Amino acid sequence: MATLKEYFFKDARALTQHAEFPITDRDGNELVKVISRVHLNFEANAFYVSFYIPARNGVDCPELLCLNSLGQLFEWKRNLHVTTRLPNLQETTSDDLRFTGRIFLYSEEPVPDHFKEQIWQEAKPLGHLIEFRSVEYMEARNRAEKPLAFISHDSRDKAEIAEKLAIALSTRMCPVWYDEYSMQVGDSLRESIEKGLKECRKCILILTPNFLANGGWAKTEYQSIFTRELIERQKVILPVWAGVTAKDIYDYSPILADRVALQWDDGLDTVATKLVAAIGV
CATH class of the missing domain: 3.40.50.10140 (Toll/interleukin-1 receptor homology (TIR) domain)
Known part of the structure; x- marks a missing residue:
């Protein structure tokens, strides 16, 4: 049966780039290391992001910490400089793509409802659309595959x-x-x-x-x-x-x-x- 991590890697309909990012506390101590992906859709002139979050290891809500690290992820994306040329269009680079606001959070441990509500409330004014994918998502996919x-x-x-x-x-x-x-x-x-x-x-x-x-x-x-x-x-x-x-x-x-x-x-x-x-x- 497929794992959540496998779905994280294969749930992509666009060119993707990924890297590991440590989530740290205010003192710089590493709390958890997540995998961040940038999904580049040159035809739509847009990109979105996803995170794979392993077991929390005592961290209450690493998903919220991931969202707080978006600036770091966007800075990493700006250094990619991926270039492509679509049919009948001029050359396009990843720098030209606009963020859609879509953020997928793949969490090995289910996110408590009160944290989901907090994240949705904080994300809405920023135009971010959050989708949580955890054990239930994995089990539903496994039943179908x-x-x-x-x-x-x-x-x-x-x-x-x-x-x-x-x-x-x-x-x-x-x-x-x-x-x-x-x-x-x-x-x-x-x-x-x-x-x-x-x-x-x-x-x-x-x-x-x-x-x-x-x-x-x-x-x-x-x-x-x-x-x-x-x-x-x-x-x-x-x-x-x-x-x-x-x-x-x-x-x-x-x-x-x-x-x-x-x-x-x-x-x-x-x-x-x-x-x-x-x-x-």
Whole structure:
């Protein structure tokens, strides 16, 4: 099941930039670190913002502190200088975009009603439109969505490949099972992986030198996926090669070497688009 953090990253209909910002008290002590996103819509000549707020760690209302830090976020946005050229229009930069007032607050802990009322009252005179998204939002989305693909990867390829691919697929309305987003504290690793392997329509194998050298979970996942193919008598494996050759794959698994694979060198957009088509979203 997807987490609130996953929805924070994939709930975007525009170009986004994000950064971590510490929320501090008056003495400069860090209270909580939030992820701030600026959503740039060049066609509408506008931008809006969103915040991901982890567990409060004793902070009463970090959401209010986030709103108080908007000036810092806008200053960071002014330093982006993102430039684009839309069809039949002059070149446009992120500096030209106007703030719509829309602010989305993704809070791992539900915001008490009295804090919501306080925030709405303070935001209204400023023209800010606040939307709270927390546990209820996550649960409603989970009920409506089911992961369509399982991403099997070596942990050393997480940052550079697996996470980027998971986000790219999610933004294309293709929910995926991805360990960082699909597991909660206290979950059984084995049970969660087995559930994902059995329930997802397809299984994406990110085949890298790290994966091929992994004799632990990566090997176990591949064997489980291959066993599922034998039992169900259908092809569920979607290979993505990154930094490996046909001989490397053949040495690892001759049967796997016969599968048509996507090449990570073709670019994230190309790989994600072709995977969505193969998954059948």
